[in-house]
Amino acid sequence: MSITELDKEYVAGTYARFPVELVSGKGSIVVDSKGKDYIDLGSGIGVTCFGIADDEWTAAVATQAATLQHTSNLYYTKPCTELAQLLCERTGMKKVFFSNSGAEANECAIKVARKYSAEKKGAEYSTIITLKNSFHGRTLTTLAATGQDHFHELFNPLTPGFAHVAAEDLETLTKMVKELPTAAIMIECVQGEGGVIALSHEFVTGAAKLAAEHDIPLIVDEVQTGNGRTGALYAYMNYGISPDIVSTAKGLGGGLPIGATLMSEKMEHVLGAGDHGSTYGANPVCCAGALSVIKRIDDALLAEVREKSQYIFSALEGTDGIISVTGMGLMIGIKTKKPAKEVVAACMENGVLCLTAKDKVRLLPALNIPMDVLKKAVEVIKTACAE
Numbered sequence: 391m392s393i394t395e396l397d398k399e400y401v402a403g404t405y406a407r408f409p410v411e412l413v414s415g416k417g418s419i420v421v422d423s424k425g426k427d428y429i430d431l432g433s434g435i436g437v438t439c440f441g442i443a444d445d446e447w448t449a450a451v452a453t454q455a456a457t458l459q460h461t462s463n464l465y466y467t468k469p470c471t472e473l474a475q476l477l478c479e480r481t482g483m484k485k486v487f488f489s490n491s492g493a494e495a496n497e498c499a500i501k502v503a504r505k506y507s508a509e510k511k512g513a514e515y516s517t518i519i520t521l522k523n524s525f526h527g528r529t530l531t532t533l534a535a536t537g538q539d540h541f542h543e544l545f546n547p548l549t550p551g552f553a554h555v556a557a558e559d560l561e562t563l564t565k566m567v568k569e570l571p572t573a574a575i576m577i578e579c580v581q582g583e584g585g586v587i588a589l590s591h592e593f594v595t596g597a598a599k600l601a602a603e604h605d606i607p608l609i610v611d612e613v614q615t616g617n618g619r620t621g622a623l624y625a626y627m628n629y630g631i632s633p634d635i636v637s638t639a640k641g642l643g644g645g646l647p648i649g650a651t652l653m654s655e656k657m658e659h660v661l662g663a664g665d666h667g668s669t670y671g672a673n674p675v676c677c678a679g680a681l682s683v684i685k686r687i688d689d690a691l692l693a694e695v696r697e698k699s700q701y702i703f704s705a706l707e708g709t710d711g712i713i714s715v716t717g718m719g720l721m722i723g724i725k726t727k728k729p730a731k732e733v734v735a736a737c738m739e740n741g742v743l744c745l746t747a748k749d750k751v752r753l754l755p756a757l758n759i760p761m762d763v764l765k766k767a768v769e770v771i772k773t774a775c776a777e
C-alpha cells in the first residue's frame with residue numbers, strides 16, 4: 391500500500407490533506423515522493439520560520455538531542471532558562487511558562503487571567519471576552535474562546551465563561567466590560583484563521599486602554615502572529631501596547647512543538663507551585679531549537695520581513711483576478727475572484743505550496759525566504775489567479 395493509502399487506513403481522518411507526500415527539503419524548497427520540487431509558502435502553517443533543515447537550527451537541535459533530550463520539570467535545565475531569559479529581555483515580560491502548542495499556551499494564559507481576576511475581584515470574575523471570527527485552538531476551552539460557531543457545533547458543552555464581541559466594535563466591548571464579570575480580554579492582532587485580517591490601531595489601543603482602566607488582563611494571542619511573522623518580534627509591538635499576557639507557539643520552535651505564555655510584571659506571581667504544569671513543557675530539545683530561532687530574529691531580519699511583505703503587496707494588489715490583499719508582514723491573505731481552493735491547487739500543480747484561510751489564499755512563507763525564490767512563487771500565484 392502507498393503512504394496515502396496507509397494514512398487513509400490508519401490515521402484519524404481529521405485533515406483534508408493535499409494529494410502530496412512530502413519527503414524532504416532545504417530552506418524554502420520541499421520535495422515530494424515523486425521528486426517534484428515546490429516553493430513552500432506555507433511553512434507548515436507558519437512553523438518552519440527558517441525553512442526546512444536550516445543548518446543553524448538543525449545543529450542546535452541535534453546537539454541538544456545528543457546531550458540531554460528530556461528531564462521533566464523536576465530539574466533545572468539551561469535551554470529552558472536561557473530561552474525564558476531571552477524572551478523576557480526581548481519583550482520586557484517577566485515570566486514564561488512553556489508548553490507544547492498554541493492551544494496549551496492559550497490554556498495557560500486563560501488560567502493566569504482567571505486566577506488573577508478571582509484573587510483580585512472575586513471568583514465570579516471569570517468571563518473571558520474574545521473576538522468574533524477569532525481562532526484560539528482546538529481544546530474544549532480554546533474552542534470556547536474561538537469566536538466562530540461552526541467550530542463549536544457537535545462538541546458542546548464547551549468550557550463556560552466566554553463571550554464574543556465583533557472586532558473593531560469598541561463601544562460594545564466597553565459595554566460588555568462594564569456589564570460582565572470580566573476576567574480578561576483576549577485578541578489576535580491579526581486574525582489568521584479568520585481570514586488574515588489585521589485589527590486597526592484604534593481598536594487594539596482602545597481595547598488595551600479599556601483593559602488597563604478596569605484592571606482586566608489583556609491577553610494577546612501571538613501563536614500565529616508571533617516570532618517575527620508580522621515584521622516585529624511580536625505583532626502587539628506594531629501597535630505600541632503592553633499586554634499583560636502573551637501566548638505564542640508555531641514559529642517559536644522552528645519546527646518542534648513548543649508553546650510559551652509570557653507574563654508581565656503584574657502577572658508574574660499569579661501562578662504558584664502546583665497551579666499548572668506539563669510533562670513535555672520546556673523540553674530541552676524544543677527549547678534549544680527555539681533559542682536558536684529567537685536569537686536570529688533581529689532588526690535586520692525584521693526589516694527583511696517588512697521589505698518582502700511590501701514586495702508581495704505591491705506585486706499582487708490590483709492584478710488580474712485579485713480582489714484584495716490583507717495582512718501584515720509575511721502573514722498575507724489574498725481574496726481572489728476564483729475560489730481560493732482552485733488557486734491553491736493550480737499553484738501546487740505549478741510547484742508552489744500555499745494555504746487557505748476562510749475564502750482567501752494565505753501565505754506564511756519562511757521569514758528568510760530568498761527574494762528570487764519569493765519572486766518566482768509570486769509569478770506562479772499571479773498566473774493562477776488570472777482570469
Ligand SMILES: Cc1ncc(COP(=O)(O)O)c(C=O)c1O
Nearest residue numbers: 491492493525526527582613614
Ligand atoms: C491564533 C492561534 N491561536 C491558537 C492556535 C492553536 O495552535 P495549536 O494548533 O498549536 O494548538 C492557532 C493555530 O492555528 C492560531 O492560529
